[in-house]
Amino acid sequence: MVTYRDLVSAFRDLGLTERSHVIAHASLSAFGEVAGGADTVVGAMVGTFASVVMPTFTYRTMVVPSVGPRDNALEYGLDPEQNALTDFYHPNLPADPLMGVVAETLRLHPEAQRSSHPVLSFAGVGAEAHLVTQTIEDPLAPIGSLAEEDGDVLLLGVAHRANTSIHYAEQQAGRRQFVRWALTPEGVIRCPNWPGCGDGFNAIRGRLGGIRQRTKVGPATVETVPLRDLIHLVTGWIREDPEALLCDRPGCPRCSAVRSSVRVS
Numbered sequence: 676m677v678t679y680r681d682l683v684s685a686f687r688d689l690g691l692t693e694r695s696h697v698i699a700h701a702s703l704s705a706f707g708e709v710a711g712g713a714d715t716v717v718g719a720m721v722g723t724f725a726s727v728v729m730p731t732f733t734y735r736t737m738v739v740p741s742v743g744p745r746d747n748a749l750e751y752g753l754d755p756e757q758n759a760l761t762d763f764y765h766p767n768l769p770a771d772p773l774m775g776v777v778a779e780t781l782r783l784h785p786e787a788q789r790s791s792h793p794v795l796s797f798a799g800v801g802a803e804a805h806l807v808t809q810t811i812e813d814p815l816a817p818i819g820s821l822a823e824e825d826g827d828v829l830l831l832g833v834a835h836r837a838n839t840s841i842h843y844a845e846q847q848a849g850r851r852q853f854v855r856w857a858l859t860p861e862g863v864i865r866c867p868n869w870p871g872c873g874d875g876f877n878a879i880r881g882r883l884g885g886i887r888q889r890t891k892v893g894p895a896t897v898e899t900v901p902l903r904d905l906i907h908l909v910t911g912w913i914r915e916d917p918e919a920l921l922c923d924r925p926g927c928p929r930c931s932a933v934r935s936s937v938r939v940s
């Protein structure tokens with residue numbers, strides 16, 4: 676059984692302290708049994724770090740218009756029934772189950788705040804300065820803000836496919852981004868600078884070498900990577916190989932769109 680103390684001691688082993696600014700991604704089930712469940716994981720992070728941020732994305736607010744820009748890795752207007760299932764965004768909309776119960780538990784923490792993007796919101800504690808940097812045009816800005824504070828990525832039982840900060844680095848490298856749309860009480864909002872597909876991100880593992888720190892907590896691997904180093908590594912790799920970190924899934928719409936954008940130019 677994994678305890679609060681096990682988690683705090685693992686964070687210390689990884690070099691994280693009360694001065695750390697962390698973006699975390701977590702799978703509670705990877706830890707087997709955790710005494711106190713997701714509250715314990717959130718409590719250990721909030722109790723250890725200066726600030727902790729997690730993605731609390733709400734993909735169910737997304738709508739597909741009948742027409743839109745070309746080369747956007749989206750089939751327009753094909754699925755009106757899907758649009759009928761869309762939820763209006765509101766600030767208390769729960770994070771998608773895909774984000775994990777730990778992210779949703781952080782969002783519900785009494786001291787938590789949440790950024791305002793109708794799909795790509797982040798929740799955080801002690802993180803207001805990072806969260807307020809987000810705009811509709813710059814949805815991943817909180818990650819840049821964390822990097823400026825020498826922040827770290829913390830992967831709790833999840834792989835780099837879940838590492839949103841690699842998407843931030845892709846944008847910094849000038850990789851093609853997309854446009855999506857969200858349903859809000861104010862109408863349908865256009866969301867530019869939409870990131871690509873993360874299914875190929877596990878390829879980063881072979882390059883992290885001395886940058887990452889890893890430990891085990893129960894059956895789960897817990898890994899930390901300094902954001903500045905990660906961003907430097909990913910932007911350098913994409914400049915050297917414009918198809919780096921794309922996935923191998925045949926016909927993946929977003930990865931195919933990125934490939935054609937770099938092959939045309």
Ligand SMILES: [Zn+2]
Binds near residue numbers: 927928
């Ligand atoms: Zn892909």
